[in-house]
Amino acid sequence: MLQRLAAERATGALIRDRGTLYLADGQVVHAESPATPGIDVLLTTGGALHRDGWWDAVARAGAGQRVGRYLVDSGWIPGGALELCHLGALYDAAFFALAPARTPARFRYGVSHWIGPVRPVPVDAVHRETLRRRELLDRIWPKAVTDSAPLVRAAHPVDAPVPPRQRRVLDLVDGARTASDIAQELGRSAFHVLVDLRRLAAAGLVDALRETPGATASTSGRITIPEVTADPDVALLRRLRDALEAL
Known part of the structure; x- marks a missing residue:
């Protein structure tokens, strides 16, 4: 459908389960997804733009759909910095918006x-770029459960150094937050957080919170609290990795 819209140089919004792509003359001009921080979060959290500048642009240029142009013309942010952040937000949201969906796109x-x-x-x-990112995630760790489920630290983590960027992600793993929650908290690309989490999962430091197979509603109508079950493949894969590296 996206290819067809590009061929006909369509303008409008392609709405899918996990996000929306905006097209103009058959090209993608913006993308949004509830799984990713918006461009406002990426700009202001990263320090490229003061929050006052963002709200000034929205108030003065939002109705005319010229927020980006206003930010540059008014001196709030250099044009190059806006383009880089906008491209990051676009590719980030498009990755989720173009994921396999259960309902047809509109x-x-x-x-x-x-x-x-x-x-x-x-x-x-x-x-x-969407395909490249999917392939990269699968190379790091082939199980996508950590991309969407609440995350917990491993019961018996390996004693290995954790790079500072991954440490900031790991510090927010608390049994309730998902990858998207962590990305919002840090004001970082959700895809880059997925990369860090899959690396942490491959290292045996995090796992997804899952219900045990026998978890059911009790007779009182309350749902039993899900328990954390360790992935039996993690330790095996780590041993295989270590053995291969030793050859």
């Missing part, structure tokens, strides 16, 4: 986003 012609024109991206480029 396209609303003529819809545009209030951020306005920043830097259009060809559909083929978005498609290639």
Whole structure:
């Protein structure tokens, strides 16, 4: 469907289960997903833009769908910095929006986003980058359960050094937060958080919180609290990895 919309140079919003892609003349101009921090979070948390500047732009240029242009013209942020952050937010949200879905996609012609024109991206480029990211995650750790489930620290973590960036992610693993929650908390790309979490899972430091197979509702109507079950494949894969590295 996305390829067809690109071929007909369509303008509008492609709405899917996990996000929305905005097209103009057949190119992707913005993307949003509830799984990722918005461009406002990425800009302000990273220090590229003061929060006052963001809200000033929204108030003055949001109705005219020129927020991006206003940020640059008013001196709140350099054009290059806005483009880089916008591309990061676009690819981040597109990765989730283009994930396999249970319901058909819908396209609303003529819809545009209030951020306005920043830097259009060809559909083929978005498609290639989405596939590259999926392949990268699978190479790191082939189990996607850590991408969406609440996360816990391993019951018996290995004694291995953790890089500072991964440590900041690990510090927020508390049995309730998901990868998306952690990305919002840190104001970082959700995909990059997935990369860190899969590396932590491959190292045996985190696991997904899952219900035990026999967990059911009790006779009182209350749901039994799910227990953490260790993945039996983790230790085996670590031993295989260590053996291969020793060859």
